[in-house]
């Protein structure tokens with residue numbers, strides 16, 4: 001147990017698996033009461049079992065973050081149970097279909113934007129309202145991605161949603177700076193989660209994606225959770241409106257120079273998502289690259 005969040009009450013959205021689940025457990029280990037949100041009840045209860053096994057106290061609230069009434073209810077139930085809201089990790093998100101814009105459906109655009117961008121906006125809105133009402137400030141961390149910082153052919157909708165989260169974060173930070181509510185955003189590269197298993201499950205996809213990380217491996221959910229707990233804690237008290245990149249060197253690699261026109265798509269469909277792999281025709285010396293970033 002640590003003490004970074006001792007006495008605080010926190011919400012973690014998308015806490016039924018992956019990064020959100022580890023963040024919920026780490027919130028609890030850091031001393032916070034944690035309210036876990038997501039759509040899957042069984043998995044939500046499993047996360048609460050893990051929170052309790054870590055010595056913490058938590059509550060699962062079934063929530064679809066794209067639905068205003070459900071997000072409002074999430075914050076209301078948090079306050080009913082624990083009396084206040086101090087910290088939040090707006091992490092819920094989906095990958096959508098990774099295919100070229102010309103082939104993309106309006107339904108996929110709407111679904112991805114509704115969950116990743118509108119969902120984050122709804123969470124911010126209701127969390128900030130509560131924090132302003134109770135006074136005393138607060139700390140919120142949104143989930144973007146390296147796809148919130150750079151573009152990627154084949155992942156336009158996901159990139160657009162995550163770039164939107166970057167803008168939301170800055171505006172929310174500015175609006176609330178004088179109220180003591182800090183708002184920041186975390187931008188991971190590829191992290192080992194069920195989402196990544198859906199996208200990069202096949203060995204050749206995984207190999208491509210690994211090659212994008214100079215550190216030689218993907219990140220772990222707990223590595224993201226550690227950063228989020230710090231950003232939510234008073235140790236990060238002068239940080240607001242900022243992004244923290246956790247990418248194993250992904251964005252520092254200036255050698256990925258091949259222009260889009262040199263990429264030839266190779267398509268593969270997987271259940272729930274469609275991944276496009278692109279391989280360079282520019283010669284053996286150039287590194288092959290998966291033109292989709294998380």
Ligand SMILES: NC(=O)c1ccc[n+]([C@@H]2O[C@H](COP(=O)([O-])OP(=O)(O)OC[C@H]3O[C@@H](n4cnc5c(N)ncnc54)[C@H](OP(=O)(O)O)[C@@H]3O)[C@@H](O)[C@H]2O)c1
Nearest residue numbers: 014016017018019038039040064065092093190191193195
């Ligand atoms: N893994 C990576 O490499 C990576 C890198 C950068 C950023 N990210 C971002 O990190 C976040 C977590 O992803 P992950 O990798 O941990 O994937 P994951 O294991 O698939 O987790 C996604 C979480 O989001 C929740 N979620 C999805 N739609 C929701 C909705 N409408 N309402 C409420 N919850 C919803 C899911 O819960 P339910 O299904 O129960 O609703 C689940 O708990 C996402 O925003 C993702 O874009 C991931």
